Amino acid sequence: MTDAGSPTARAQAASPGAGTLSPDELNALVQRQFPDYAACHVTDASGTHLLMEADGARLRTRPGGTISGPEQAGLVDLAAFLLVNARLGRPTPMALTTSLQISYLNRPRPGLLRTHARMAKFGRRLCVVLAELRDEAGDLAASATVTYSVPPTAAGQGTG
Numbered sequence: 001m002t003d004a005g006s007p008t009a010r011a012q013a014a015s016p017g018a019g020t021l022s023p024d025e026l027n028a029l030v031q032r033q034f035p036d037y038a039a040c041h042v043t044d045a046s047g048t049h050l051l052m053e054a055d056g057a058r059l060r061t062r063p064g065g066t067i068s069g070p071e072q073a074g075l076v077d078l079a080a081f082l083l084v085n086a087r088l089g090r091p092t093p094m095a096l097t098t099s100l101q102i103s104y105l106n107r108p109r110p111g112l113l114r115t116h117a118r119m120a121k122f123g124r125r126l127c128v129v130l131a132e133l134r135d136e137a138g139d140l141a142a143s144a145t146v147t148y149s150v151p152p153t154a155a156g157q158g159t160g
Contacts, residue, residue: 021089076131088150102143
């Protein structure tokens with residue numbers, strides 16, 4: 001649980017953008033750790049939100065030309081992972097998805113896809129991210145809630 005009165009929590013609340021990873025740093029992380037997501041590119045990021053674009057023409061489709069459900073889930077999961085890393089201010093490959101709930105609302109066709117993720121809760125161990133996937137026309141294709149487990153840092157251990 002996060003202690004809202006702790007000096008760290010107060011510092012993060014006072015300056016949520018301080019110490020966050022930039023879009024360029026996040027894109028480099030994707031290139032290093034997730035070469036299968038080369039179609040994705042972070043265009044904006046802070047400690048509270050992230051905007052990622054993907055070339056839908058490079059993603060797997062279902063018959064009829066719809067971006068597949070697993071691809072859509074992968075996009076919102078990647079955006080959530082990157083937002084958690086941006087907020088932590090350091091690459092944290094062992095931040096792991098513990099829950100992903102997604103609702104498919106409309107069929108996205110190949111083209112530019114945008115995923116907007118925003119931090120709903122940032123705790124010491126769990127982070128909850130709300131994500132929306134929109135197609136090129138701006139229509140909402142999917143909505144998701146993604147929970148991430150964040151490993152403890154060595155510097156944050158040993159106080160109890």
